[in-house]
Amino acid sequence: MPHSSTNFSYLFKQEKHPNDNSLAPKILFFVLAFFLILFASYAPYGNPPVENPSILHSIFGLYVFVAHQTFGIVHEAGHGVCYALPCPQFLTVLNGTLFQIGAPLGVAYYYKRQMNDLAMWIGVYFAGFTMQGTAWYISTAHEGAILPAEKSFLGVDAYHDFHYLLHTIGWLEYDSLIALLVRLGAYGLMCYALWKIFFLAFGSNNRPKRV
Secondary structure, three states: OOOOOOHHHHEEEEEHHHHHHHOOOHHHHHHHHHHHHHHHOOOOOOOOOOOOHHHHHHHHHHHHHHHHHHHHHHHHHHHHHHHHHHOOOOHHHHHHHHHHHHHHHHHHHHHHHHHHHHHHHHHHHHHHHHHHHHHHHHHHHHHEEEOOOHHHOOOOEEEEEHHHHHHHHHHHHHHHHHHHHHHHHHHHHHHHHHHHHHHHHOOEEEEEEEE
């Protein structure tokens, strides 16, 4: 007779986690960590322009420029949605920032549903990244209702979102404190995402999976 004892070992098997299947998580971790460290010295927000930047500074500047322009488009799209819909003025102004920060978080949520941890934490990281720019924007609210062309994403004089928002709710005098809190939140998200990517890259490649 065939052996009749039940063998439950088939219920579990060891296989590589899909996020740990290549060098991509390791390379990505070092690249994102490298640029995060450079923020301490080269963050463009509020610092005077450098006449003769080093190669490292130039590379960092290109990285920030591309990301900032990308999120700037998303920011303006958020305003555009409310231009097309009957939104209250306060929401129309706020919606640019909601879109700007919400877009990478939406990407993170999508990849969470797809069980792609690496892509999810990249989305969280860039939510923190774009919050850095938002923190600088908030910190300039006291400078006036008009954002000068040299500071504007559109390259023309524009209304300052956070001057209007903070003035409307009576918090304009606290713009520096609010900017600091947003900046701390931004660094917190970026560091937490990097910590998670680190464990995806250098943690155990074999994980038990129930089938």
